[in-house]
Amino acid sequence: MxxxxxxxxxxxxxxxxxxxxxxxxxxxxxxxxxxxxxxxYGPNRTGPFGLLQPFADGIKLIFKESFMPATADRLIYWLAxxxxxxAALFVYAVIPIGPEIxxxxxxxSLYIADVNVGILxxxxxxxxxxxxxxxxxxxxxxxxxLLGCLRSSAQLISYELAIGLAVVSVVLTAGSLxxxxxxxxxxxxxFVALQPVGFLLFFIGALAxxxxxxxxxxxxxxxxxxxxxxxxxxxKFAMFYVGEYVGIITMSLLVTTLFLGGWHGPLLPxxxxxxxxxxxxxxxxxxxRATMPRVRHDQLMAFGxxxxxxxxxxxxxxxxxxxxLVGG
Amino acid sequence: xxxxxxxxILSAVTLxxxxxVVTSKNIVRSALALVPTFFGITGLYILLRAEFVAGIQVLIxxxxxxxxxxxxxxxTEGGTGIRIRQVNEQVPVGALxxxxxxxxxxxxxxxxxxxxxxxxxxEYTAAQIGTTLLSSMVLVFEVTSLVLLISLIGAIxxxxxxx
Amino acid sequence: MALGLxxxxxxxxxxxxxxxxxxxxxxxxxxxxxGIELMLNAANINLVAFNKYVAPxxxxxxxxxxxxxxxxxxxVGVGLALVMAAYRNLETVQVDRINMLKW
Numbered sequence: 001m002x003x004x005x006x007x008x009x010x011x012x013x014x015x016x017x018x019x020x021x022x023x024x025x026x027x028x029x030x031x032x033x034x035x036x037x038x039x040x041y042g043p044n045r046t047g048p049f050g051l052l053q054p055f056a057d058g059i060k061l062i063f064k065e066s067f068m069p070a071t072a073d074r075l076i077y078w079l080a081x082x083x084x085x086x087a088a089l090f091v092y093a094v095i096p097i098g099p100e101i102x103x104x105x106x107x108x109s110l111y112i113a114d115v116n117v118g119i120l121x122x123x124x125x126x127x128x129x130x131x132x133x134x135x136x137x138x139x140x141x142x143x144x145x146l147l148g149c150l151r152s153s154a155q156l157i158s159y160e161l162a163i164g165l166a167v168v169s170v171v172l173t174a175g176s177l178x179x180x181x182x183x184x185x186x187x188x189x190x191f192v193a194l195q196p197v198g199f200l201l202f203f204i205g206a207l208a209x210x211x212x213x214x215x216x217x218x219x220x221x222x223x224x225x226x227x228x229x230x231x232x233x234x235x236k237f238a239m240f241y242v243g244e245y246v247g248i249i250t251m252s253l254l255v256t257t258l259f260l261g262g263w264h265g266p267l268l269p270x271x272x273x274x275x276x277x278x279x280x281x282x283x284x285x286x287x288x289r290a291t292m293p294r295v296r297h298d299q300l301m302a303f304g305x306x307x308x309x310x311x312x313x314x315x316x317x318x319x320x321x322x323x324x325l326v327g328g
Numbered sequence: 329x330x331x332x333x334x335x336x337i338l339s340a341v342t343l344x345x346x347x348x349v350v351t352s353k354n355i356v357r358s359a360l361a362l363v364p365t366f367f368g369i370t371g372l373y374i375l376l377r378a379e380f381v382a383g384i385q386v387l388i389x390x391x392x393x394x395x396x397x398x399x400x401x402x403x404t405e406g407g408t409g410i411r412i413r414q415v416n417e418q419v420p421v422g423a424l425x426x427x428x429x430x431x432x433x434x435x436x437x438x439x440x441x442x443x444x445x446x447x448x449x450x451e452y453t454a455a456q457i458g459t460t461l462l463s464s465m466v467l468v469f470e471v472t473s474l475v476l477l478i479s480l481i482g483a484i485x486x487x488x489x490x491x
Numbered sequence: 492m493a494l495g496l497x498x499x500x501x502x503x504x505x506x507x508x509x510x511x512x513x514x515x516x517x518x519x520x521x522x523x524x525x526g527i528e529l530m531l532n533a534a535n536i537n538l539v540a541f542n543k544y545v546a547p548x549x550x551x552x553x554x555x556x557x558x559x560x561x562x563x564x565x566x567v568g569v570g571l572a573l574v575m576a577a578y579r580n581l582e583t584v585q586v587d588r589i590n591m592l593k594w
Contacts, residue, residue, distance in 0.1 A: 384560055445544070
């Protein structure tokens with residue numbers, strides 16, 4: 001009993017440290033890559049190749065003055081960034097990053113929990129992240145923040161549907177709700193080959209779900225200053241930032257798990273493959289941000305409800321028919 | 329012993345925010361208090377070994393319904409920042425009626441000798457729930473999907489701005 | 492004292508009555524909807540608990556809980572649409588001020 005708890009605790013701490021390091025370097029990766037796309041250098045002064053830049057940023061944000069708008073709803077204003085960060089980190093309890101390995105003579109599985117409804121938990125946690133945005137925008141009592149949070153809640157609810165439908169088709173193909181089983185079902189053929197439409201739906205939904213360009217309307221700088229986190233600064237802003245970038249890592253990891261065979265791949269051991277695939281998707285996120293202009297809000301809603309949702313429903317029906325005919 | 333402690337903690341997580349939901353003067357806070365209530369209920373479902381229902385509970389109630397409620401509050405009076413009286417003149421009557429009903433229900437629950445059915449819950453319920461939905465409960469399933477469709481159309485027509 | 496059916500029934504009774512209190516005393520239509528949600532959840536706890544303790548062989552209780560959750564989603568969708576329509580036409584969501592039969 002004690003060892004089980006201990007192993008789980010050690011794994012959780014290791015994973016949180018890893019994800020937070022990943023977050024720190026995701027910000028650096030984004031700034032450097034974006035600069036390269038725009039023929040600039042990006043931050044390269046702090047440490048070799050600018051590798052210490054995330055820590056400089058972090059130290060600066062922690063030591064900034066912590067201010068609060070006079071008319072803000074105090075409790076909710078403090079709670080919102082914390083919800084945003086915790087919801088983003090919670091997902092890692094069920095995402096597998098590798099099969100079982102031998103470690104100091106003991107067999108250790110590279111996931112914290114193999115829950116038999118794992119994918120439902122992932123979707124649920126990502127929908128809890130919405131509260132950070134909504135409450136942050138409402139509690140700062142600022143019209144730009146409120147507009148940003150209303151836009152974002154409409155956007156997140158709509159695109160969650162597309163993601164959910166894509167996931168349903170994957171679950172139908174794999175025949176299980178457990179993420180470990182879903183990865184194991186892709187041993188021979190990755191689901192991106194069986195579910196190309198689902199993959200596309202999931203990826204577009206993931207862009208919208210993480211508030212990334214071309215769907216970054218909640219924080220459209222030209223119209224809304226900074227959207228829902230206009231009134232946030234210092235460490236509380238950093239927590240929103242963690243939520244956003246950890247969300248990108250999560251979504252990349254989920255695409256890898258659901259569609260690209262997770263840890264399966266030739267030559268390299270499992271966790272390396274997960275890292276490579278996830279990294280590739282994070283670069284894709286940044287590439288898209290550097291390439292695409294932002295869509296209008298009515299275009300966003302029309303695209304979500306008139307294209308993605310019907311397409312997702314059709315895909316689910318088609319998958320169900322094929323699975324029934326082939327016999328699962 | 330462990331499950332009993334878990335039950336009492338989860339009940340507290342369910343019921344204390346539920347009190348905030350029905351008594352808070354600030355309607356956004358009372359909508360927000362729905363979230364821990366739903367999470368407590370999710371925990372109770374897991375104690376009852378209904379993992380699939382628990383997952384759906386988080387997804388639909390905590391993830392979608394509460395967000396929708398917050399959204400509408402902000403589009404109506406929450407967004408304007410006006411603070412108005414939230415309760416009507418029925419507070420004493422309502423409190424009395426609820427308390428009497430609660431006492432009556434609990435009295436009945438404690439007195440009734442509940443039968444213990446045969447068999448045990450299956451280990452992995454999601455697949456069997458699907459089978460039940462499409463075999464013995466197929467009529468319920470179809471009617472529910474029809475209601476879902478009708479309410480979808482109805483909500484669009486009601487909420488649409490008249491031109 | 493082992494964890495039994497009665498524990499869950501008592502929690503659900505308390506939750507139901509809290510919801511009832513909310514429905515009876517609130518003026519804001521959205522707050523009334525929240526009370527109804529609490530009552531539906533109390534019923535769901537009952538269904539799942541009876542499923543586990545009284546008839547564990549069949550999963551009818553859990554299936555019915557899923558049906559109730561679906562219908563609750565429908566109810567919230569239509570209910571909130573009605574609230575929005577009322578707010579647009581009457582500029583209030585306080586139900587004791589929505590007392591005209593036509594406008």
